[in-house]
Amino acid sequence: MAASPSSVHEVAVAAAAAAAMEYASPQEDQQQQKQQARPRAMLTGAGGGGAKGRHHAYSRKDKSLGLLCSNFVVMYNREDVESIGLDEAAKSLGVERRRIYDIVNVLESVGILVRKAKNRYTWIGFDGVPMALQELKERALREKSGLAPLPTEQQSAAMMSDDEDDDKLGNPDGDVEESEKLSQTVDNPSDKPGAPRCRLRSDHRKEKSLGLLTQNFVKLFLTTEVDMVSLDEAAKLLLGEGHEETNMRTKVRRLYDIANVLSSLNLIEKVQQGDTRKPAFRWLGRIVKPNAENGVTVAVPLPGKTLSNKRAFGTELTNIDVPRSHLDSKIQKKAKLTQNGGDILKNCKLTVQSRLGQSKKNGIVYGPFHPAGARKHELDGGNKTGQMERVEDWESFSASFQPQYQNQALSDLFAHYVEAWKTWYSEFAQGSNIMQRHFGQSVNHFFIG
């Protein structure tokens, strides 16, 4: 195949594929990964499937979630990517499907992806991140104020209503499927009138980890002054007081996974705390929203000084404020109009992106991640690391993280679609039809001719 790459993306994709190729024989997993006790930790240099003899010893580094995530992003972060099949992804990246789930879950938690159907995801891209964070923050604050009487800053206490696993004590009875706590994730947009709330039943029982954990982990950064936490601190905070040995350990394992993925997205960065071992993670997702002049959004070049720099930049994560009520109405309408609301919203997204595309086609390095197999240059000794390199990262990050809106109108348009999508999605994701009850009749004239 002499396909000469004509775009940066193709090169990137090729690189990603190449990188993926060297970490597992692609044909092996798909075929029969079902039920064979495959000897663990093997595939050293053994097969290769007749490929070029380029085999370095097995190394877990080459199979880390972070790297996988980078490759995943390189592969799909383009405007023309619409739908992503898990199987394709797994095959292309040369990993088993299980790993794709891991990545996809966290990516979805930060708004980069959205589940469209079984085995199918829709790529939103980094443009979706600000909005997702915004919503996370709002939700977090709401929850907090609803529970904690004094939600000042500081690492107060657990803010989420994370339940525990099986209740070890309490009422030891059999089948009383109470509607435990679960909750969060549920958020009725503008639900003031009439029905105060519609608790979703059958809320994904499983929604106990990874996805939620990721969100809660992020919320931790969004609602707290501290922007540096070690994983076990985080685990402790997220679990509440009663941390049980085993439970904690598992949580921390998950946090490692999440942190790695988030790091590859440059949403957080690992830093060495002074000279103690146990690194911590610092949030990098802080963004400044300037005046509404032209809606340009820029990233804050973290000063590096720990804490209290937040005040200095006074910043809100994303100030996408739009006339909610109106938008909601539109969305409801849209959702009702089509069977597959995802498509229309996707179209909206694509439209906006294509517009924005003109301005960001200027050879921008799409995505904050490292080129593809490039290994992250670890901190070199000093705890201060390099401020410079961080800033550089920030620049590229901001470039892709937030598109440069050309003008107010475009910015507005983008915000609208984004908001629309969000609203619709949150409703749809809950599998509820409450929106029809709430808005069904009052907004019929919006989109229906």
Added chain:
DNA sequence: CCCTCCCGCCACGTT
């Protein structure tokens, strides 16, 4: 030795 964290079994949810 302890910290990281990948692998994949298998339970649970969906179709």
Added chain:
DNA sequence: AACGTGGCGGGAGGG
């Protein structure tokens, strides 16, 4: 029942 998801923790690699 088959298949899709993904919780969970053993235990190996890495420092």
